[in-house]
Amino acid sequence: MSFLPQLIFLIALGITGYLVSRRVSRISQNILLGKPLARKDKPVKRLQTMALIAMGQKKMFTRPLAGLMHFVIYAGFVLINIEVLEIVIDGIAGTHRIFAYVLPSSFYAFLISFFEFLAVGVMLSCVLFLIRRNVMKLPRFWKPEMKGWPALDANLILIIEIVLMVFILTMNAADQVLQTRDFADNHYTQTGVFAFSQLLVPMLSSIESNSTLVFIERFGWWAHILGIFAFAFYVTYSKHLHIALAFPNTYFSNLEPKGKFENMPSVTKEVKIAMGLIEDDGVVDEVGKFGAKDVNDLAWKNLMDAYACTECGRCTSQCPANITGKKLSPRKVMMDTRDRLEEVGQYIQSGKSKEEAFEMGSALYSDEYVSREELMACTTCNACVDACPINIDPLSIIMQMRQYIAMEEADAPQSWNMVFSNIENNLAPWQFSPSDRANWIQDVEK
Amino acid sequence: MSETTTFKVPLMADLAAEGKNPEVLFWVGCAGSFDDRYKKVTVAFVKILNKVGIDFAVLGTEEACTGDPAKRAGNEFLFQMQAVQNIELMNGYGIKKIVTACPHCFNTIKNEYPQLGGEYEVIHHSTFLQQLINDGKVKMKESGDFKGKKITYHDSCYLGRANDIYEAPRDVLKMLDADLVEMKNCRTKGLCCGAGGAQMFKDAEKGKKEVSQERMEQAIEVKADIVSVACPFCMVMMTDGTKQTGKEKEIKVYDLAELVAQAEGLN
Numbered sequence A: 001m002s003f004l005p006q007l008i009f010l011i012a013l014g015i016t017g018y019l020v021s022r023r024v025s026r027i028s029q030n031i032l033l034g035k036p037l038a039r040k041d042k043p044v045k046r047l048q049t050m051a052l053i054a055m056g057q058k059k060m061f062t063r064p065l066a067g068l069m070h071f072v073i074y075a076g077f078v079l080i081n082i083e084v085l086e087i088v089i090d091g092i093a094g095t096h097r098i099f100a101y102v103l104p105s106s107f108y109a110f111l112i113s114f115f116e117f118l119a120v121g122v123m124l125s126c127v128l129f130l131i132r133r134n135v136m137k138l139p140r141f142w143k144p145e146m147k148g149w150p151a152l153d154a155n156l157i158l159i160i161e162i163v164l165m166v167f168i169l170t171m172n173a174a175d176q177v178l179q180t181r182d183f184a185d186n187h188y189t190q191t192g193v194f195a196f197s198q199l200l201v202p203m204l205s206s207i208e209s210n211s212t213l214v215f216i217e218r219f220g221w222w223a224h225i226l227g228i229f230a231f232a233f234y235v236t237y238s239k240h241l242h243i244a245l246a247f248p249n250t251y252f253s254n255l256e257p258k259g260k261f262e263n264m265p266s267v268t269k270e271v272k273i274a275m276g277l278i279e280d281d282g283v284v285d286e287v288g289k290f291g292a293k294d295v296n297d298l299a300w301k302n303l304m305d306a307y308a309c310t311e312c313g314r315c316t317s318q319c320p321a322n323i324t325g326k327k328l329s330p331r332k333v334m335m336d337t338r339d340r341l342e343e344v345g346q347y348i349q350s351g352k353s354k355e356e357a358f359e360m361g362s363a364l365y366s367d368e369y370v371s372r373e374e375l376m377a378c379t380t381c382n383a384c385v386d387a388c389p390i391n392i393d394p395l396s397i398i399m400q401m402r403q404y405i406a407m408e409e410a411d412a413p414q415s416w417n418m419v420f421s422n423i424e425n426n427l428a429p430w431q432f433s434p435s436d437r438a439n440w441i442q443d444v445e446k
Numbered sequence B: 001m002s003e004t005t006t007f008k009v010p011l012m013a014d015l016a017a018e019g020k021n022p023e024v025l026f027w028v029g030c031a032g033s034f035d036d037r038y039k040k041v042t043v044a045f046v047k048i049l050n051k052v053g054i055d056f057a058v059l060g061t062e063e064a065c066t067g068d069p070a071k072r073a074g075n076e077f078l079f080q081m082q083a084v085q086n087i088e089l090m091n092g093y094g095i096k097k098i099v100t101a102c103p104h105c106f107n108t109i110k111n112e113y114p115q116l117g118g119e120y121e122v123i124h125h126s127t128f129l130q131q132l133i134n135d136g137k138v139k140m141k142e143s144g145d146f147k148g149k150k151i152t153y154h155d156s157c158y159l160g161r162a163n164d165i166y167e168a169p170r171d172v173l174k175m176l177d178a179d180l181v182e183m184k185n186c187r188t189k190g191l192c193c194g195a196g197g198a199q200m201f202k203d204a205e206k207g208k209k210e211v212s213q214e215r216m217e218q219a220i221e222v223k224a225d226i227v228s229v230a231c232p233f234c235m236v237m238m239t240d241g242t243k244q245t246g247k248e249k250e251i252k253v254y255d256l257a258e259l260v261a262q263a264e265g266l267n
């Protein structure tokens, strides 16, 4: 009988482990549907980038207040994990507050008090974030792409975090009351006072029944840890996945100047043959398509970006097209990429072959997801790339789809087609005669 | 002083025929060659080069579009055709160093040509001017044409975020005896003029307003008398912006090179 809680705990842990790892492997499979892209050079530089951007959250602080609140939640999340470790050990071993035995008691009380301090900080920040979203209605959280599930997802995350913190504090408060009670088999070790939950002690002290208090303490404990298990699984479906993916995503950042757009190697050979610079060796390279129509035409890093995006909208709030009322929103491009990838992933899970899966539903480049109108509005200004706190590159996706439109569909806007033919015939985007190119020299010498 | 300087624009082909190789090639770009407004910038810059005695040349009619608009519009094939042609030409002349007044040409030649066989030291004219000033080669005349004037600098995306050049243009402007003010969006947060990514060559999509108007409103907010730019497309868009906001008379748009030339009395 006394092993029952341990058994239940192990089963819960096992189920969570199974569900989360299954999701993780599906997400990685989906990401690997993307095309190869070399991002393994310069490991030192990459580690530095990750340390600065993901761990140090450098770019979050361009908006200092939000940056600070976010940092509190982040630090709370990382450090409270030490307490979760204790809970997991207790859960498996059937012990109670095992660290209180191993650590000097004053240090244990300090440690838990510190976690409580973080917990309170997390709660406060989450409340403020909820207010910012729902009461102050910051415009970037109310763009069209945020309707429905994305808005609910964001609120749920904040609420779950608050609730989890409430459970910790309740459990700690009940524990402290129980430490003062005298009853048979009292295993509530003396730990000393916890800084924040002690404020709840007077309220709980009025409960006379020890078994009620034990129930409250146990309820807090179970609800907290089961909540975390559920949260871990939920996160894999949520925009909140950035808590894990921010790290690899910044590690694999583009380290080149932002203005450098990749040259397509498949085109280079053709161009050189056309210009008679190299001999046609008759080998027809497997070119595939030019640019991207669907998610499998994008590189794996674009797809990782999509899963890492936390829908904060900092990109969109800096986008000149979006600011001036155009339909383009770089955040939406990322959300659409993820949605389409998940859709295709589900077809594959349901037994379809990859080829079949990509034939089903609408491709990423379609009115269902990212439309031509959106793609054509981009000025390639890189404001979105610069604004993203975790170095996501919406522009890369936009450009690949533009290449598809221009090269595969030959469906660029009419005025661009004229530019193309001017460049080809007059060597300038305008219809001037190339022989007039140096006429300005007369203006200097006169 | 300027009266004594005779302005010359050596052509690469001529120098090559004489067996000479200039220190630096001035890449003029399509806008600098054909756009009436930006031709003035080209002229101003060339005058500065002459005055300082830089050993330079231009490609003249041999120059061709870098292919930037084609690439940003998605036409990679046309871009590479242009790039390879230009690279062949420049490699043939043994060119090592290039200066250009166009951030788009600058970005393309610096970042996208090397992989196609064109490796050069590429400098944007803002950095070039800053170096000349630092070396004491360009001295502003004392009269202070700009005294008491408010100048704001509009970051070009292809200089700023694309290539992390934020300070060189500002350092140049600080040399003028003017009051340098920053708009709400500047440096890494600079707001695009609306022309990048080949937008210059087509109408904007449906929206509330033009990007250029939004940007000019930011310049108006800081009460700028002069909006200085370092890019031919920004020049066009910001000039449009003055019209869209009805400030054509009050706010003037100049390129860095024009301001320096003016301060040097080279007009």
Ligand code: SF4
Binding pocket: A315, A318, A319, A320, A321, A322, A328, A329, A330, A377, A378, A379, A380, A381, A382, A383, A384, A385, A394, A395, A398
């Ligand atoms: S690069 Fe395109 S999508 Fe990104 S901010 Fe600029 S215009 Fe918007």
Ligand code: SF4
Binding pocket: A308, A309, A310, A311, A312, A313, A314, A315, A316, A330, A331, A334, A387, A388, A389, A390, A392, A394
């Ligand atoms: S791409 Fe980056 S900035 Fe844009 S919404 Fe996603 S996380 Fe935020």
